[in-house]
Amino acid sequence: MSATTYKPLVLHRPRSERVIELLLVGAASVGVLTTVGIVIVLLLEATQFFAFVNPIDFLTGTVWSASILPFRFGVIPLVTSTLEVALLGLVVAVPLGLLAAIYLAEYASVRTRTIIKPLLEILAGIPTIVLGFFALNFITPELLKPLLTSIGTFNMLSAGIVVGLLITPLIASLSEDALRAVPRGLREGAFAMAATRFEVVRKVVLPAALSGIMASIILAMSRAVGETMAVVLAMSFNPQLTINPLDQGGTMAAFIAQITAGDTPQDSLQFKALFAVALVLFAMTLGLNLISNRIVARFRNRYS
Amino acid sequence: MSLIGAPAVPAPRFEPQLARRKLAGTVFLGACMAAIALLLLALILLLYEVLTDGLPWLSLDFLTSFPSRRAERAGVLPALVGSLEIGVMVGLISFPLGVGAAVYLEEYARNTFATRVMRTNIANLAGVPSIIYGIFGLALFVRALGLGRSPLAAALTLALLILPVVIIATIEALRAVPDSQREAAYALGATRWQMVRRSVLPAAGPGILTGIILAMARAIGEAAPLIVVGAASFVTFLPNPLQTGFTVLPIQVFNWASRPQDAFQGIAAAAIIVLLLLMLLLNGLAIIVRARLSRHLQW
Numbered sequence: 001m002s003a004t005t006y007k008p009l010v011l012h013r014p015r016s017e018r019v020i021e022l023l024l025v026g027a028a029s030v031g032v033l034t035t036v037g038i039v040i041v042l043l044l045e046a047t048q049f050f051a052f053v054n055p056i057d058f059l060t061g062t063v064w065s066a067s068i069l070p071f072r073f074g075v076i077p078l079v080t081s082t083l084e085v086a087l088l089g090l091v092v093a094v095p096l097g098l099l100a101a102i103y104l105a106e107y108a109s110v111r112t113r114t115i116i117k118p119l120l121e122i123l124a125g126i127p128t129i130v131l132g133f134f135a136l137n138f139i140t141p142e143l144l145k146p147l148l149t150s151i152g153t154f155n156m157l158s159a160g161i162v163v164g165l166l167i168t169p170l171i172a173s174l175s176e177d178a179l180r181a182v183p184r185g186l187r188e189g190a191f192a193m194a195a196t197r198f199e200v201v202r203k204v205v206l207p208a209a210l211s212g213i214m215a216s217i218i219l220a221m222s223r224a225v226g227e228t229m230a231v232v233l234a235m236s237f238n239p240q241l242t243i244n245p246l247d248q249g250g251t252m253a254a255f256i257a258q259i260t261a262g263d264t265p266q267d268s269l270q271f272k273a274l275f276a277v278a279l280v281l282f283a284m285t286l287g288l289n290l291i292s293n294r295i296v297a298r299f300r301n302r303y304s
Numbered sequence: 305m306s307l308i309g310a311p312a313v314p315a316p317r318f319e320p321q322l323a324r325r326k327l328a329g330t331v332f333l334g335a336c337m338a339a340i341a342l343l344l345l346a347l348i349l350l351l352y353e354v355l356t357d358g359l360p361w362l363s364l365d366f367l368t369s370f371p372s373r374r375a376e377r378a379g380v381l382p383a384l385v386g387s388l389e390i391g392v393m394v395g396l397i398s399f400p401l402g403v404g405a406a407v408y409l410e411e412y413a414r415n416t417f418a419t420r421v422m423r424t425n426i427a428n429l430a431g432v433p434s435i436i437y438g439i440f441g442l443a444l445f446v447r448a449l450g451l452g453r454s455p456l457a458a459a460l461t462l463a464l465l466i467l468p469v470v471i472i473a474t475i476e477a478l479r480a481v482p483d484s485q486r487e488a489a490y491a492l493g494a495t496r497w498q499m500v501r502r503s504v505l506p507a508a509g510p511g512i513l514t515g516i517i518l519a520m521a522r523a524i525g526e527a528a529p530l531i532v533v534g535a536a537s538f539v540t541f542l543p544n545p546l547q548t549g550f551t552v553l554p555i556q557v558f559n560w561a562s563r564p565q566d567a568f569q570g571i572a573a574a575a576i577i578v579l580l581l582l583m584l585l586l587n588g589l590a591i592i593v594r595a596r597l598s599r600h601l602q603w
Contacts, residue, residue: 017496021408028404028409029422031471032425034440035425038439041440103339119343120343127583130350130576133561136561136569165343168343196322223431253528256435256438278439289428
């Protein structure tokens with residue numbers, strides 16, 4: 001950009017310029033150093049844990065019992081709970097977010113946009129702890145218990161619903177960007193062939209924006225997988241191998257919060273377990289983010 | 305129209321079926337508006353729940369007392385002070401780091417492999433769950449650098465968390481400055497840093513400040529990384545930046561909301577109101593900053 005197009009006229013660079021540039025490089029390197037640091041910390045501490053617990057047992061075990069004897073560290077229940085909460089969240093967020101995005105991009109007038117966009121931004125800005133409070137004090141007692149009488153106070157469904165509310169603005173805004181990026185000519189061509197607006201959306205715009213929309217969904221899933229506070233309040237922590245949303249479960253992030261919030265001594269096996277769980281969590285979110293980036297890069301400009 | 309020897313097959317008539325197609329469109333539009341109405345409803349219900357649960361407990365005593373085993377006597381003072389302290393520190397730490405990184409990437413860096421790595425890295429960091437930042441902060445600031453469970457360690461951790469957001473916002477603000485400003489500075493004989501400091505940064509200033517204030521508002525609402533870094537559950541003293549032991553509003557909410565008694569749910573809601581008001585203030589400040597400071601920009 002401007003760094004390479006124009007250069008200053010100075011013939012020799014004073015030393016102060018060099019110093020400043022070095023400081024700025026230092027600031028820019030903090031990002032890379034943070035990523036490297038995170039990976040190193042997680043690997044180092046997790047290896048300490050794996051000295052006591054077989055990694056294969058950890059990755060394939062179906063019982064997680066970190067606080068109650070006999071100690072078992074099978075991570076599968078945590079992973080299934082995490083994925084189930086995330087998927088329930090997507091079930092809520094994808095229809096709501098996508099329909100809102102289509103409305104904003106294709107139907108809404110300028111005046112309606114100025115009302116709806118702030119609404120989505122407010123929803124996006126609410127701290128997750130408040131959403132957890134909402135799940136605990138409204139969604140479960142007023143919404144779920146009257147409908148499904150056998151449901152407990154802590155359940156995966158309310159955690160999933162509230163995580164869905166959390167990630168809807170993400171899907172809505174990213175999908176809206178993807179829809180807006182579709183060139184007008186495509187729409188106008190369809191209109192010229194006497195398509196109704198719904199048909200234009202369904203047959204031309206949506207397929208064109210599909211890669212951006214899919215990327216936004218995967219990004220939202222990554223966010224849902226990493227969510228902690230809303231899930232901890234809505235579902236607490238009770239890992240079991242179950243797919244019944246009326247049951248309680250325990251996500252990976254909730255385990256980390258649980259262990260660090262309590263009095264577990266920092267050199268105990270339970271405490272070390274949290275680094276191994278964090279490693280799995282980090283790998284999952286990183287994987288989802290990379291897939292999302294790949295989808296955007298691969299299918300970009302297909303319709304330009 | 306039939307060819308000699310071929311059976312006569314009439315061309316199919318095109319049925320526009322306009323009414324049915326338009327109906328489908330109307331149904332879809334209804335679904336879109338229902339989705340938006342549902343989101344609006346959820347937001348309203350949430351605010352309603354928080355306000356009805358919390359307003360009865362909100363009082364001056366609540367704002368100036370310490371937590372207590374009895375909900376009636378409990379207050380948010382240490383949490384409020386902790387949030388404000390940590391918020392200010394987060395802003396002060398992330399400002400030079402974030403703006404410096406963005407200035408380097410936008411004004412100094414050539415398109416090398418290293419700079420491309422830095423850019424993708426920032427995008428990836430923005431997607432790392434906040435609790436992982438907490439674990440990193442625990443290992444680096446609390447343990448390795450020996451800061452212990454202090455507000456300073458918490459502020460450093462949160463600063464790293466919001467750093468990608470600050471960098472991206474600053475890059476956007478820098479890109480909004482037209483190149484003519486840079487060319488003019490060079491034409492007057494400025495060095496690159498002189499150009500940045502005296503021409504570009506003041507012009508991008510409102511956008512940068514807005515970005516930082518909004519990032520601070522987000523940092524104040526974070527609980528998960530601070531739980532890992534060691535925010536305490538029951539703080540009966542005012543936090544000191546370098547000493548162990550502190551709490552912030554979201555953690556206090558978490559604490560109270562985890563208890564089954566209705567009274568504690570009530571004061572949790574009251575604390576949420578305080579937190580939301582604080583965030584509202586910051587967002588309002590960001591809007592004012594952007595509006596008032598960009599008045600003089602003319603392009």
